[in-house]
Amino acid sequence: MSDKLRQNPHALKEQREKNLEVAIGRQVRELRKHQRMTGADLASKSGLSVGMLSKIENGATSPSLTTISTLAHALGVPVVQLFSGYEEPRACLHVKAGEGVKTEREGTRAGHQYSLLGHIGTTAAGVIVEPYLITLDSSSDQFKTFQHDGIELLYMLEGCVQYRHGDDTYLLEPGDSLLFDSDAPHGPDDLVSLPAKYLSIITYAQAK
Numbered sequence: 024m025s026d027k028l029r030q031n032p033h034a035l036k037e038q039r040e041k042n043l044e045v046a047i048g049r050q051v052r053e054l055r056k057h058q059r060m061t062g063a064d065l066a067s068k069s070g071l072s073v074g075m076l077s078k079i080e081n082g083a084t085s086p087s088l089t090t091i092s093t094l095a096h097a098l099g100v101p102v103v104q105l106f107s108g109y110e111e112p113r114a115c116l117h118v119k120a121g122e123g124v125k126t127e128r129e130g131t132r133a134g135h136q137y138s139l140l141g142h143i144g145t146t147a148a149g150v151i152v153e154p155y156l157i158t159l160d161s162s163s164d165q166f167k168t169f170q171h172d173g174i175e176l177l178y179m180l181e182g183c184v185q186y187r188h189g190d191d192t193y194l195l196e197p198g199d200s201l202l203f204d205s206d207a208p209h210g211p212d213d214l215v216s217l218p219a220k221y222l223s224i225i226t227y228a229q230a231k
Contacts (some may be wrong), residue, residue, distance in 0.1 A: 045082030046108040069097035159219040174228030175205040182219030187212035
């Protein structure tokens with residue numbers, strides 16, 4: 024892999040405020056000062072009292088959407104910019120060993136045990152991530168007909184399988200990984216050494 028990855032996994036984003044009122048107030052104050060306006064100037068321009076503007080800037084009150092829109096207009100910025108300093112809650116799911124939900128994905132064959140390790144329905148990035156622990160044993164059907172949207176990553180934990188993707192096959196042993204476009208036909212083509220366990224992490228776009 025010669026190409027450099029464009030995303031720095033150690034980069035930190037600017038710290039954001041978790042209280043919405045405080046975030047809006049800070050943004051209003053910063054924009055006002057950037058435009059070299061006094062509190063009285065902005066209050067007059069927006070039709071608010073100086074006292075009310077002071078409360079908003081200090082996060083001491085929850086302004087209505089109409090008030091936020093009025094302030095944005097007075098500052099000459101889009102309404103969404105007044106929310107830009109707010110840190111939305113980000114989902115995180117912890118699943119203890121052995122507590123993954125046993126499930127059957129559409130197209131699952133006999134003997135293929137899927138343990139769903141977590142599910143976050145919506146993200147700011149607009150993607151769904153489905154992590155599975157898949158267990159295959161001597162009773163598992165062999166097939167190569169899975170096809171679905173998205174990208175899939177396999178990481179082999181135990182056993183050995185010959186895994187097919189399109190017209191090619193790959194021998195997966197413990198520690199091996201396989202990353203592929205899951206729209207192509209794929210699946211374990213030959214169960215070489217059982218039981219076999221591997222992680223399957225599937226990502227695809229959220230439905231609009």
